[in-house]
Structure formats: C-alpha cells, structure tokens
Amino acid sequence: MQTRFSFGGDEHIFAEVGEAMSLEAFFKSLFITNAVRDAKIKGVTEICPANASYQVKFDPDQIKPDDLLTELKRLDSASEKSEPVIKTRIIEIPVLYNDPWTHETLMRFRERHQNPEGTDLEYAARINGLDSVDAFIKAHSSAPWFVSMVGFVAGLPFLYQMVERKRQLQAPKYLRPRTDTPKLTVGHGGCFSCIYSVRGAGGYQMFGITPMPIYDPNQNISYLRDFMCLFKPGDIVKWKPIDRAAYDAAVADVDAGRFAPVIRDVSFSLTEFNRDVDAYNSKLDGVLHGR
Amino acid sequence: MAVKVLKPGLATTVQDLGRPGYYHIGIPLSGGMDRHALAAANLLVGNEAGAAVLEAVFMGPELEFTADTTVAVTGAELPPKLDGELRETWTSFKVKRGQILSFDFLKQGARGYIAVAGGIDVPVVLGSRSTYALGALGGFKGRKLEAGDELPVGNAAATGKDGRSVARDLRGQPAGMPTELRAMPGLYWHRITEAAGNGFFSDTWKVAPEADRIGYRFKGGQPLDFVPREPPFGAGSDPSNITDACYPYGSIQVPGGTEPIVLHRDAVSGGGYFMVGTVIAADMDLIGQLQPNTPVKFVKVDMDQALAARRSRSELLSRLHSALA
Numbered sequence: 061m062q063t064r065f066s067f068g069g070d071e072h073i074f075a076e077v078g079e080a081m082s083l084e085a086f087f088k089s090l091f092i093t094n095a096v097r098d099a100k101i102k103g104v105t106e107i108c109p110a111n112a113s114y115q116v117k118f119d120p121d122q123i124k125p126d127d128l129l130t131e132l133k134r135l136d137s138a139s140e141k142s143e144p145v146i147k148t149r150i151i152e153i154p155v156l157y158n159d160p161w162t163h164e165t166l167m168r169f170r171e172r173h174q175n176p177e178g179t180d181l182e183y184a185a186r187i188n189g190l191d192s193v194d195a196f197i198k199a200h201s202s203a204p205w206f207v208s209m210v211g212f213v214a215g216l217p218f219l220y221q222m223v224e225r226k227r228q229l230q231a232p233k234y235l236r237p238r239t240d241t242p243k244l245t246v247g248h249g250g251c252f253s254c255i256y257s258v259r260g261a262g263g264y265q266m267f268g269i270t271p272m273p274i275y276d277p278n279q280n281i282s283y284l285r286d287f288m289c290l291f292k293p294g295d296i297v298k299w300k301p302i303d304r305a306a307y308d309a310a311v312a313d314v315d316a317g318r319f320a321p322v323i324r325d326v327s328f329s330l331t332e333f334n335r336d337v338d339a340y341n342s343k344l345d346g347v348l349h350g351r
Numbered sequence: 352m353a354v355k356v357l358k359p360g361l362a363t364t365v366q367d368l369g370r371p372g373y374y375h376i377g378i379p380l381s382g383g384m385d386r387h388a389l390a391a392a393n394l395l396v397g398n399e400a401g402a403a404v405l406e407a408v409f410m411g412p413e414l415e416f417t418a419d420t421t422v423a424v425t426g427a428e429l430p431p432k433l434d435g436e437l438r439e440t441w442t443s444f445k446v447k448r449g450q451i452l453s454f455d456f457l458k459q460g461a462r463g464y465i466a467v468a469g470g471i472d473v474p475v476v477l478g479s480r481s482t483y484a485l486g487a488l489g490g491f492k493g494r495k496l497e498a499g500d501e502l503p504v505g506n507a508a509a510t511g512k513d514g515r516s517v518a519r520d521l522r523g524q525p526a527g528m529p530t531e532l533r534a535m536p537g538l539y540w541h542r543i544t545e546a547a548g549n550g551f552f553s554d555t556w557k558v559a560p561e562a563d564r565i566g567y568r569f570k571g572g573q574p575l576d577f578v579p580r581e582p583p584f585g586a587g588s589d590p591s592n593i594t595d596a597c598y599p600y601g602s603i604q605v606p607g608g609t610e611p612i613v614l615h616r617d618a619v620s621g622g623g624y625f626m627v628g629t630v631i632a633a634d635m636d637l638i639g640q641l642q643p644n645t646p647v648k649f650v651k652v653d654m655d656q657a658l659a660a661r662r663s664r665s666e667l668l669s670r671l672h673s674a675l676a
Contacts, residue, residue, distance in 0.1 A: 066537040068599030069629030070657040074538055081585025081594045093375075108375040108597045110621055111585065115597035117374065120661065125654055209595060211377035211620035214486035218595060225584065233587070250623075251585045252595065257377075258486065277476070277488040288477075288488075289376045 061085060063136050065129060070120050073129055075136070078112040081251055085112035086208045086220060087144055087330050090294050094146065095135045101128065109293045111208045111218060111252070144330035150204065150296040150348050152322035153246075153255070156307040157181070157197045157268035161242045166266050172236040180265040184231045184248065199229060200267065201299040203341050205253060207291050215257040215275030215289035219297055223337060237263035244270050246299070257289075271302075271310035272321060282317045296326065298348055324348055352418035354467060356500040357451065360412035362563075365471050365490040365502070368401040369616060370479035377620045380600065381481035381489065384564060384616055384639025385462055387523040387668060388426035392466035394675040395423035395443040396511040402470030403480035405496070407463045409642075411454025412496060414465075416446050420504070421468040421511025425522070427460030427640060442516040460524060460640040468507035483617060485565070521671045523664070525637045529555050529646035532613075532634050534603060535657055539593060539625035543608070547575040551611075551627060551649060558645045559610060564617040567638050568610050569647060575608040575627070587623055595623045601630035603649070611649075613638060633660035 061084065064076040075092075078085030093109040096116060103122030108115045118128050158181055170176045175183040185196035205219035212218075221228050233249040238261060241247070245256045247264030254264055257275035273281050274290040284290060302310070313319035326347045333340045345351075356363075366389065369382025383389035383406055390400035405412065411429050416422075423443040424431045431438045432453045438444050440463075446452065454463070473480050473491050482490025491500055540548065554572030561568040577590035585594040591607050598604065598614050604624040605611045613630050615638060630638065631652060641647065652660070 066540075067535060067629075067654060068538055068626075069535050069601050069631050070654060070661055071601075071632050072599035072629065074597065074599065076596070078583075079586070079594065080583035105371050106374040108620065110596045112594045113596040115599060117371075117599070120658060121665075125658075209621060210375065211597070212595075212622055213619060214377045214483070214488065216377055250587055250595075260485075275486070277486060277493055289378075291376070293375065 061088065065132065067125060068115065070125065071117055073116045073118070073125070073132060074113065075115070075132065076113045081112050081220065083206070083220065083222070083330070086206060088139060089114040090146065091142070091144065092135055092139050095139065096132065099131070099135070101131060103128070108211070109209065111220065145327060146294055147325070147327050148294045148296060150298060150324050150326045150344055151290070152298050152300050152348055153270050153272060154300045154302045154306065154310055155201070155246050155268045155270050156302055156304060158193065159269045159307070161269055162245050162266040165238070165240060165242055168240070169234070169238040172234050172238060174232065174235060181267055184229070184265055184267070187231060188229050197301055200253070201301050204296050204298045204344055207293055207295040207297060208252070210289070210291050210293050213258060213260070215291060217255055217274070217291040217295070217297070219253040220251065221253070222296070222333070222341060231265045233263035234265070237261055241266065242269060244273065246270060271307050271314060272319065273314060281314065282319065283321055296328065296344065298345065322348060352416065352420060352469070352504045354471070354502040354504060355415040355417065356412060356496050356498055356502065357415055358413035359496040359498055359500070360407045361410040363405050363407045363412045363496045364482040364484065365403050365473050366406045366481045367403040367479055369481050370477050370483070370489065373477055374620050378477070378486060378488065379483065379618045379620060380616050381479065381483045382616050383464060385426050385464065385636040387636050387671070388462070389464045390668060391441065391517050391522070391671055392423045392425040392464040393470070394671065395425070395515050395517065396421045396466045396468040397507060398466060398468065398470050400672070402466065403473065404471060405465040407454070407465060408461060409457055411463060413451060413453045415451050416448060418448050420446050420507070421513070422446050422452060423466050424463055425517065426462050426464045428458035429460070429463035430455040430458065439516070441522060443511055443513060445513050461642050462639050467504050468511040469505040472503040472505035485617060515675065517671065518674065521667065521674060523636060523667050525640050529648045530637060530641060531648050531650045532630050532637065533650045533652045533657065533660060534628045534630045535652055535654065536628040538599070538602060538628060540627050542577055542590070542625050543627060544576045544578060548627070551575060552651045556611065556647045556649070558641045558643050558647060560643045562641065562643055564615060565619060566612045566614045567641065568612045570610045575605055577608060591625050592623050593625045595621055597621045598626065599629050601632065601635055602626040603628055603630065615639070631657040631660055633657070633664040
C-alpha cells in the first residue's frame with residue numbers, strides 16, 4: 061500500500077493510505093497518527109485519523125509544509141517495519157434493534173427509500189442474502205467493530221466490521237437523505253455502521269437505537285464527565301442486542317447517573333487477528349466479559 | 352454588567368478565535384468566520400484581539416446594556432443605531448446604561464462583529480467561548496441567541512476610548528467583483544478531467560442560498576466531468592464518492608460534480624465526497640462576508656503563493672494592531 065499525500069491548502073496535509081476501505085488501510089492510518097501524536101511535532105495542531113486516510117493540520121508559520129511532509133513520509137515508511145499492535149479499548153454498546161422510534165422515522169421518510177414496502181432492517185437482510193431480520197441482527201452483533209473514524213459531527217463514530225470482506229454487511233444510503241434521525245440511532249451506509257450522536261439529518265439505514273448517550277456537551281452523564289465524547293478512533297465496539305425492558309431499565313439507569321458502560325482495555329494485534337478472525341474475536345469477547 | 356437580548360437577529364452567536372484540537376472527534380474549530388474583523392472589533396474597544404464577541408449574520412440584533420460601556424461594530428456594513436441614532440461601523444462609541452443598540456439594514460458584506468469592552472463572558476468550553484450550534488456546545492447555552500437572553504460581560508481591562516476608527520485599507524474586506532478566492536488544487540483533483548479542472552477555475556460561480564457557518568455552496572459553473580473508475584470498496588457508487596475521509600477547513604467538495612461547497616469554521620469534519628482542492632487560509636475571512644448571489648471566481652495558486660498571501664494577511668493584522676495600540 062503506497063500512501064498518497066496531498067496538501068489541503070497551506071494548513072493541511074491529507075494522506076490517503078488506501079483508496080478502498082480495508083482493515084489494513086485503517087490500521088495503518090491509526091498507527092501513523094499515533095506516531096505523529098507521540099512525535100509531538102512543533103506546529104502540528106490537529107491529528108485526524110479516518111477510515112483509510114488521515115489528515116494533519118499545521119501552522120505553516122511554525123513548520124514548513126515540505127518539512128512536515130518529509131516527516132510524515134518518514135513515519136509512513138517506518139510503520140512498514142513496526143509490529144502492527146495497538147493498545148485500545150473494547151466497549152459494549154447495548155442496542156434495541158427494530159425499536160419504535162427509528163421505525164416511526166423510517167415510515168415517515170419511506171418515499172426516500174429503495175424499498176418503500178418494507179423496513180430498513182428487512183431491506184438490509186434481503187440484500188445481504190440473509191433470510192430474516194433476526195439473522196441480520198445476529199450477523200450485525202456477533203462480531204466486533206472498529207471505530208474507524210470519529211467525526212462528521214461531534215462524537216459520531218464510523219464503525220467497520222471486523223470480519224473478512226466477503227462476510228461484511230453492506231447497504232446503500234437512502235436514495236435521498238432524511239431531514240430527521242433520532243438521537244442514538246444505530247445506522248449503516250456502505251460498509252460502515254454509525255451511531256448518530258445528535259438528532260439531525262442522515263442518509264444511513266436505521267437498524268435500532270442505543271440507550272447509552274455517547275456525546276454530552278453539558279457533561280452531566282456520569283461516564284462523560286471526564287470528556288464529552290465517548291469514542292476515540294481505534295476503539296473496538298461490541299453490540300449487545302437487548303429487549304425493550306432492558307432498554308427502559310438502561311435509560312432509567314442513565315438518568316439516575318448509575319449506568320456503568322462495560323469498557324475494557326485491550327491490546328489488538330492485526331497479525332494475530334488475520335491469522336484466525338473468529339478465534340481472535342472470541343478472545344476479544346472474553347476480555348470484554350472478564351473471562 | 353450584562354447585555355440583554357431584546358431581539359436576536361437572524362442567527363447571532365457568541366464567537367472568539369475558536370477551539371483547536373478536537374477536530375479528530377468531530378468538534379470543529381468554530382470561531383468568527385471573519386477573524387480579522389473580529390480582532391478589529393475587539394481592539395477598538397480595548398479588548399484582547401481574541402475576546403468573545405457577537406457575530407450577527409445578514410441582520411443585527413437589538414441589545415440593551417445594563418451598565419456604561421464601549422462598543423464597536425466591524426465586518427459587514429451593518430450600521431449600528433444607538434437609541435435610534437446612526438453610528439459609524441469600524442468605530443468605537445460609548446453606550447450608557449439602559450441605552451438600546453439596534454441596526455439598520457445590511458448595506459454590504461454578510462457578518463457584523465459586535466464587541467463590548469470586557470468581552471462576552473460565557474463559560475469557556477474546551478478552551479473557547481465560541482458557539483458550535485450543531486453540537487449544542489459553547490457560546491450561550493450552545494445555541495444562537497434568543498430574545499430574553501442575558502449575556503454576561505467581563506471586566507474591561509482598560510476604559511475603551513470613544514471614536515477610535517479603523518482605516519479602510521486595514522479592514523481586509525472583499526474587494527472587487529467577482530470576489531476572487533485563491534485555492535490550491537489537490538486532494539482528489541485527479542478524479543476530474545483536465546477540461547473540468549480548467550472549467551472550475553475559469554467559470555464564474557455564485558454564492559447559493561445554502562451558505563452558513565458549516566459551509567458555503569456555489570452554483571452556476573459547468574458540472575465537472577469525472578475520470579472513469581471502478582468504485583473502490585467502501586466508497587459508494589457515485590463518481591463523486593470517496594471512502595469517507597477527513598475534510599480540511601476550506602476544502603472544496605463537489606457532490607455529484609455539480610455545486611462546490613467550501614467548508615468553513617463549523618465544518619463537518621469528514622464525509623464521503625471528493626474534494627478538488629482547498630481555499631487558502633488567507634482568503635477564508637472573505638468567504639464569511641459573501642452574500643448569496645455574489646459572483647465568485649476560484650483562482651488557482653500554488654503553495655508559495657499561498658504562503659505569500661498568508662504573510663500579507665498577517666502583516667495586515669500587525670498593522671491593525673499598531674494602528675490601535
């Protein structure tokens with residue numbers, strides 16, 4: 061994989077690690093942005109990993125654009141020789157799939173959908189060759205997902221499924237974007253899932269909703285007091301399907317300030333993962349549940 | 352003291368020089384769209400250049416002051432009126448307790464900056480008082496102003512002087528028609544044909560009605576033709592799609608190849624549209640002063656020209672500082 065560099069005006073360097081999405085391209089962009097952060101380069105003001113690319117913002121009054129470019133190229137080639145391991149976290153996200161709120165919203169915008177007769181979940185199950193919504197939910201929630209990018213709006217994670225490409229779930233975006241999406245909707249577009257951190261416009265298929273806030277600018281939510289956004293690029297997410305009773309209980313817990321998300325530190329090795337995906341994922345599951 | 356909002360205007364927000372450091376989690380810089388005018392307003396009333404001010408777009412608010420103070424309005428030609436009597440823009444003036452500041456119709460430009468001696472003293476969130484309305488963050492309760500809001504004002508370091516003014520050549524406002532925005536081609540420039548690339552820089556575009564703090568949309572130029580390709584996995588089927596990536600400030604995305612959008616201070620931090628290049632930092636302020644329908648030409652520059660423009664913009668700011676020292 062040959063990284064393509066380009067200046068984004070006089071204040072950004074954009075690096076496309078891969079044109080196509082792949083775990084390798086994501087992992088490399090995450091690895092290099094970590095190295096850039098550790099290198100504490102004078103004049104660098106923002107370091108943003110994305111799905112298969114990354115971007116560094118800098119102050120050209122403090123570092124010459126060409127000097128920074130040279131440094132990034134050096135880190136890029138050094139990364140080829142490094143062991144692809146990162147220290148990160150695995151986070152369990154409870155999801156009420158097929159919930160009444162996204163259902164109400166998807167019915168409201170049905171004329172903008174490829175399949176106006178069914179629901180988003182029914183459509184996604186069919187085009188992924190799965191025979192039921194339940195089978196789709198199982199496919200969506202059985203393997204973990206990488207937070208491959210945080211952004212678009214504050215705290216919104218893009219998630220990339222940690223399985224071989226042939227098993228990856230894919231679904232196109234709505235034909236025309238909706239003007240409304242409930243807050244905390246679990247959505248999917250292309251090969252990416254996401255969680256809408258705030259209510260607003262959106263074009264991803266809607267599968268469910270989590271009771272667990274992921275962005276709180278007022279920092280009242282107990283686990284967001286240290287920082288207002290839950291996710292960082294490189295976090296690993298495991299969806300946990302829950303029923304309505306568990307959803308209501310979790311919402312009550314969040315409101316009462318006693319909801320404690322399950323978050324564990326974990327080390328991720330791309331080499332070991334690629335050796336046996338399912339075995340590695342079940343090991344990650346073990347870390348999550350303290351086994 | 353405080354400033355009472357009697358009428359909020361169209362979309363008036365508290366802004367300073369912004370909130371760097373959180374773009375990687377989708378929280379943009381925010382801050383005044385015309386940073387030079389923001390600095391000028393502050394310097395006129397004796398504030399630090401980066402104190403928090405009010406940014407009013409297209410239409411001014413109506414404000415009442417609870418104590419004597421000094422005020423200045425810069426940026427757009429949005430003429431201030433004190434108890435109904437017209438005052439000069441780009442000039443400081445005294446305001447007495449209980450007086451009402453309102454505004455005449457917009458004559459030129461798009462965004463007025465209203466500085467009050469002492470600065471608007473809303474809480475600092477992640478290092479800035481700027482409003483990021485999409486994320487309900489910072490500013491006054493994370494949103495644009497509403498009637499009935501009371502904005503706290505900080506203690507003025509020095510008593511602001513009456514009648515100080517910024518000379519026309521130090522204002523840094525857009526000059527000439529069409530407005531020229533210098534841009535460096537790059538990012539996904541290779542996705543369009545050579546003819547499309549030439550057309551992009553030779554066409555005259557017009558500011559579309561969809562122009563706000565997130566980005567400015569332009570219309571009226573020729574649609575861009577793409578170089579054919581097989582869609583890469585994860586990018587999407589439209590030729591303008593890319594695997595979702597970061598968006599630089601000032602980057603020019605062209606969804607569907609039709610209407611360019613230049614991202615500004617409240618930029619969405621990333622997404623799935625290709626970009627043809629980036630407006631240089633020196634010209635970002637100018638965009639904040641463009642009204643819908645303003646004709647615009649993108650002018651192709653290289654890095655050396657961008658850095659020269661940057662130096663000249665920064666010299667303008669130094670001269671402003673000296674003039675108001």
